Structure formats: C-alpha cells, structure tokens
Amino acid sequence: MTPDRASIRAAFEAAVNMSAEEIEAWLETEESRAVGQTRPGQSESIGRASARRIAAILRTPDAARDDEDYAHMRKVVGFVRRHRAQEPENMVTSRWRYSLMNWGHDPLR
Incomplete structure (x- = not known):
C-alpha cells in the first residue's frame, strides 16, 4: 500500500x-x-448515496x-472534518x- 493510501485509510477509519x-x-x-442536498434529476440525497x-x-x-x-474515502474525510467544525448547540x-x-x-460517539 502506498503511503498516500495508508494515510487516507487511517483518516477514513478515524472519521x-x-x-x-x-x-x-x-x-x-x-x-x-429528511436531510441532505439532492442533485437535479436524482431522488436520493448526496449523503445517502455516499452512505451506500x-x-x-x-x-x-x-x-x-x-x-x-x-x-471517495478522501471525500468522506473532508466532509466529516468540515461539518464537525460547524457543531450546533444541540447536536442530539x-x-x-x-x-x-x-x-x-x-x-455522539
């Protein structure tokens, strides 16, 4: 495994x-x-497609x-990092x- 792949995998496993x-x-x-943005012509949100x-x-x-x-693993890491920085008052x-x-x-974990 290349060093870049190893670092992506580690960040993905942490996220x-x-x-x-x-x-x-x-x-x-x-x-x-109920959440997420849907691309034009799509019925499922970007996040739900990502989850699959x-x-x-x-x-x-x-x-x-x-x-x-x-x-995709790198994209997931970026999304989680950006959104964790926007933590609301009531996250539950x-x-x-x-x-x-x-x-x-x-x-919450």
Missing part, C-alpha cells in the same frame, strides 16, 4: 465511526431521508479497494448530526 450494518439501518430511518458507497467500502478488503474507493436531534450520520459519522 467513519459507524459499521456498514449501522449505516444501512440508519438509511432506513425518516431522519436519514461507504458501507460497500467497509465491506471491501483493503487489497481490493481501487482508486475510486480511495477518492439536529439536522447537522443526521447529515453526518449519512456520511458514516455519529458525532
């Missing part, structure tokens, strides 16, 4: 604190469906991950928390 199973269960909730990709990456062995997986029931959970990160 994503939900398992594939937890992410998939979260996607079944109304709270998950994250769950797939979590199930893929390191050796089988490709450049597109690592690009906030759209902020729900949005982060769509990206595989539960800030």
Whole structure:
C-alpha cells in the first residue's frame, strides 16, 4: 500500500465511526431521508448515496479497494472534518448530526 493510501485509510477509519450494518439501518430511518442536498434529476440525497458507497467500502478488503474507493474515502474525510467544525448547540436531534450520520459519522460517539 502506498503511503498516500495508508494515510487516507487511517483518516477514513478515524472519521467513519459507524459499521456498514449501522449505516444501512440508519438509511432506513425518516431522519436519514429528511436531510441532505439532492442533485437535479436524482431522488436520493448526496449523503445517502455516499452512505451506500461507504458501507460497500467497509465491506471491501483493503487489497481490493481501487482508486475510486480511495477518492471517495478522501471525500468522506473532508466532509466529516468540515461539518464537525460547524457543531450546533444541540447536536442530539439536529439536522447537522443526521447529515453526518449519512456520511458514516455519529458525532455522539
């Protein structure tokens, strides 16, 4: 594994604190469906589509991950870092928390 991939993987593992199973269960909730931006012509938010990709990456062995997986992992890390910096007063029931959970990160953990 290249040093860049190793650092991306480490940052991804630090940012994503939900398992594939937890992410998939979260996607079944109304709270998950209620947040996020949807691209024109799409029916699912960007975050929910990302969550499905994250769950797939979590199930893929390191050796089988490709450049597109690592690009998405880097995107996830950036999203989580940016949004953690915007923490609201009440994070428990906030759209902020729900949005982060769509990206595989539960800030209450």
